[in-house]
Amino acid sequence: MGVIGYGLGVVGAGIGIGLAALGATSSIARQPEVQGRLFTVFILASAFVEALALIGFVVTLIAQ
Amino acid sequence: MNPLEKLHEEIDGLVDSFTSQAIVGDIWGVGLTQYTFWMFVAIALLLIVLFVFVKKQAAHGLVPRGRFVNGVEFLVEYCRDDLCKGLLGDTWRNHFPFIASIFFFILANNIVGIIPGCKPGTGCIGTAGALALVSFVYFIVIGVRSQGLIGYIKSLAPEGVAFPMNAVVWLIEVFSTFLRLITLAVRLFCNLFAGHVVMGAFALLCSLFFEPILQGITPIAIGEAGASLFWLAILLVIYGVEIMVAAIQAYVFTLLSAVYIQIAEQGE
Amino acid sequence: MNTKKLGLTRVVAMASGMALVATAAAPACAFAAGADILVPKPPEFIPALIAFLVIWLILAKMAWPMIIKTLDAREEKIADDLKAAEDAKSLAVENEQRSRESIIAAENEAADIIAAAKREGEEERSRIIAEANASAVNIIAKARDAVEAERKKAMVQLSGQVVDLSVEIAAKIIGDALDNEEQHHLAEKYLLEVGNLNDE
Incomplete structure (x- = not known):
């Protein structure tokens, strides 16, 4: 059960990172010269979302 | 299938090996765990790198030469321009030592963890918690210094909102401020x-799937060896991602610390 | 920076003391089996805390000030060099402007001088020519006058000689019948006629 819960949590993280990637690619398509700064922002946003998914992973390990 | 039967207990063993175990002494009293040992290794490495850099920079004068000096300077300038000057404005010189120390400390620990066989010093909640605690106390002290104790506590409530809503939002803000300590550490x-x-x-899956072929060459064993290669490929991808995550997590921690310091100073 | 660091260290030591008490009390509470992972353990927490504070102190005293000073010195030098280059460039542009202006003025002056010289030369030439012409005319007039005078003198001389010669011839032709006065009077009458013919 814990693993199913973690799987559902990862769905949220996947959607979050996908949205960040959507924002990043459409912004780069609009203005390619700010690509460096946009890539940094994308990685930053992904790090925050990833943290939540990994908290879920650790909680799964705890609950075993 | 043979490999997957042994998987569960092996994974348990793996997670156990990653939890803090005392090399010397006792886990709840006085002792030394494997994470603390690797943290000291990372600290030694960091001090050696930085002092060699300072000596070389003093020797060369104003124009940097060589890859090592240029590389470390790139990190220092990145820390200064992106994290301090960009966020903190005029007071960045006061906070630069703290921000740079945090950044390089976490980066050194993470990078040491990438080397096969070494563990990251920040991979245990003790170290991460200590860093988060220092960052938390630092930005609260900065807030109190710049606005006074009562002023800082009051500044957590937004302006322009009527009384009952004010108090509720203040409560939520206090809670979220304390939550910053926990989220920094846990992230x-x-x-x-x-x-x-x-x-x-x-890595475990890769080696488990490779074992049957050592016992005898059968078609199933060959198939499993092929799967083992597949796990190896994914392992290499995740290895690359981990290298990126090492740098990114150092950057995110330092960035958030700088943002909290800025919020505390300007009294939002 | 020093007092700030000391005050901070005191506060952090206090906070870590509280955290230590909390973690020491942790095993007494009831946690799920694996939640041990998320609880900070003293053998890791305290060395990490102390190690980080020591590192922070060491780097803030010995490493960062020098590094920042070098980076600042470099920025300043670049800015100064750029500014000096800018100043030198604007000075050079000014100098070039000024020199070009003076060259143009010099050229103008030179053209003026040449024009004036040419004009004066022309005037001088025409003056000399006029003078030469005038003196030539003078000389010719003088020469003519001299020639006239000479002619008249020659005419007078000639007429005297013609008188004497004609008297001699007439005396020879007529015989010595006439005496000198009548001869003279006759000769002058004939000379007058000849002179009238000559004058016509």
Whole structure:
């Protein structure tokens, strides 16, 4: 059960990172010269979302 | 299938190996765990690198030569321009030592963890918690210094909102301020801990699927060896991701610390 | 920076003391089996805390000030060099402007001088020619006058000689019948006629 819960949590993280990637690619398509700064922002946003998914992973390990 | 039967207990063993174990002494009293040992290794490495850099910079004068000096300077300038000057404005010189120390400390620990066989010093909640605690106390002290104790406590409530809503929002803000301590620590710890556990799990799968072929060459064994290569490929990808995560987590921790310091100083 | 660091260290030591008490009390509470992972353990927490504070102190005293000073010195030098280059460039542009202006003025002056010289030369030439012409005319007039005078003198001389010669011839032709006065009077009458013919 814990693993199913973690799987559902990862769905949220996947959607979050996908949205960040959507924002990043459409912004780069609009203005390619700010690509460096946009890539940094994308990685930053992904790090925050990833943290939540990994908290879920650790909680799964705890609950075993 | 043979490999997958042994998987569960092996994974348990893996997670156990990643939890803090005392090398010397006792886990709840006085002792030394494997994470603390690797943290000291990372600290030694960091001090050596930085002092060699300072000496070389003093020797060369104003124009940097050589890859080592240029590389470390790139990191220092990145820290100064992106993290301090960009966020903190005029007071960045006061906070630069703290921000740079945090950045280089976490970076050194994470990078040491990437080397096969070494563990990251920040991979245990003790170290991550200590860093988060220092950052938390630092930005609260900065807030109190710049606005006075009562002023800082009051500044957590937004202006222009009527009384009852004011108090509720203030309560939520206090809670979220204390939550920053926990999220900083847990974000850093979870990224490193879980990342290495996942890498270990894929390495485990790779070796478990490779074992049958050592016992005898049968078609199933060959198929499993092929799957083992597949796990190896994923392991390499995750290894690359872990290298990126090492740098990114150091950057995120430092960035958030700088943002909290800025919020505390300007009294939002 | 020093007092700030000391005050901070005191506060952090206090906070870590509280955290230590909390973690020491942790095993007494009831946690799920694996939640041990998320609880900071003293053998890790305290060395990490102390190690980070020591590192922070060491780097803030010995490493960062020098590094920042070098980076600042470099920025300043670049800015100064750029500014000096800018100043030198604007000075050079000014100098070039000024020199070009003076060259143009010099050229103008030179053209003026040449024009004036040419004009004066022309005037001088025409003056000399006029003078030469005038003196030539003078000389010719003088020469003519001299020639006239000479002619008249020659005419007078000639007429005297013609008188004497004609008297001699007439005396020879007529015989010595006439005496000198009548001869003279006759000769002058004939000379007058000849002179009238000559004058016509």
